[in-house]
Amino acid sequence: MIDLEGVGVTYPGGVEALKPTSLSFGSEITVLLGTSGAGKSTLLRAINQLVTPSSGTIRSAANGLVSGGCELRQHRRDTAMVFQQHQLIGSLTALKNVLTGRLAYHSTWRTLFSLAPQDRLIALAALERVSLLDFALRRTDSLSGGQQQRVGIARALAQQPAMVLADEPVASLDPATAANVLKLLSDICKSDGIGAIISLHQVQLARTFADRIVGIVEGSVVFDGPPEALNDQVLARIYRQPVQDLAPEAELNGSPSAELALSLAME
Ligand SMILES: Nc1ncnc2c1ncn2[C@@H]1O[C@H](COP(=O)(O)OP(=O)(O)OP(=O)(O)O)[C@@H](O)[C@H]1O
Numbered sequence: 001m002i003d004l005e006g007v008g009v010t011y012p013g014g015v016e017a018l019k020p021t022s023l024s025f026g027s028e029i030t031v032l033l034g035t036s037g038a039g040k041s042t043l044l045r046a047i048n049q050l051v052t053p054s055s056g057t058i059r060s061a062a063n064g065l066v067s068g069g070c071e072l073r074q075h076r077r078d079t080a081m082v083f084q085q086h087q088l089i090g091s092l093t094a095l096k097n098v099l100t101g102r103l104a105y106h107s108t109w110r111t112l113f114s115l116a117p118q119d120r121l122i123a124l125a126a127l128e129r130v131s132l133l134d135f136a137l138r139r140t141d142s143l144s145g146g147q148q149q150r151v152g153i154a155r156a157l158a159q160q161p162a163m164v165l166a167d168e169p170v171a172s173l174d175p176a177t178a179a180n181v182l183k184l185l186s187d188i189c190k191s192d193g194i195g196a197i198i199s200l201h202q203v204q205l206a207r208t209f210a211d212r213i214v215g216i217v218e219g220s221v222v223f224d225g226p227p228e229a230l231n232d233q234v235l236a237r238i239y240r241q242p243v244q245d246l247a248p249e250a251e252l253n254g255s256p257s258a259e260l261a262l263s264l265a266m267e
């Protein structure tokens with residue numbers, strides 16, 4: 001459980017990207033929706049303090065008040081990030097990239113080559129979870145986009161987190177691969193009791209995979225509820241358009257084939 005109390009972020013230069021926000025996150029799958037620039041990435045980054053909040057407090061069940069030092073290190077270890085562009089090192093194998101998820105467990109900076117055998121077992125098990133064990137020794141830049149994102153998920157799992165923070169994890173994937181990758185991530189999180197906060201631009205994927213949807217407009221939460229409550233009025237508020245101007249669902253998803261891809265992935 002992570003509790004945000006009045007957490008706000010004002011960037012140098014004065015942009016108030018996140019207005020003081022109080023939210024609690026547990027082991028559910030939360031999807032953040034909002035237009036470009038709404039503050040989704042800022043919220044995700046504030047949660048594990050990749051961006052330092054300008055105000056408010058963050059507490060976690062495991063680490064208490066997260067302010068700095070040891071608690072912050074442990075909090076970052078407990079909150080694994082998955083990025084849109086994977087943030088993998090292309091010249092390294094999938095296994096070595098996943099092993100970087102273990103580095104946070106070592107107080108001194110060891111090289112990837114001197115991590116304990118136990119770390120390798122954890123990394124291999126994580127690759128197996130995403131069905132990439134056979135690709136463990138392949139350079140990651142030789143993998144497809146979907147496979148690379150599965151390596152990104154395996155790296156997050158190797159960190160043995162309590163929460164996954166995923167910033168548009170499927171934005172650069174085709175609709176079918178996007179649905180498959182999200183299904184994989186949500187299935188693993190649910191079976192392991194890991195919470196997830198995922199920013200998305202695809203409303204249909206949000207409806208399918210979210211237990212809870214948080215809508216953000218200009219740094220403020222304007223909706224916080226279950227997917228069933230995400231009606232046209234709410235969507236119009238989140239996307240700041242009159243209801244009658246809302247694009248048909250397929251277009252909001254970014255691709256007319258998204259619905260078909262989703263149904264295939266869910267079979
Ligand atoms: N490092 C930064 N310095 C200054 N302003 C920033 C910085 N990062 C983001 N911003 C601004 O903060 C606001 C929120 O940005 P943020 O990246 O959180 O939005 P977002 O909802 O993730 O958008 P997108 O959907 O395009 O990824 C925007 O106005 C953006 O220009």
Ligand SMILES: [Mg+2]
Nearest residue numbers: 040041042167
């Ligand atoms: Mg963003």
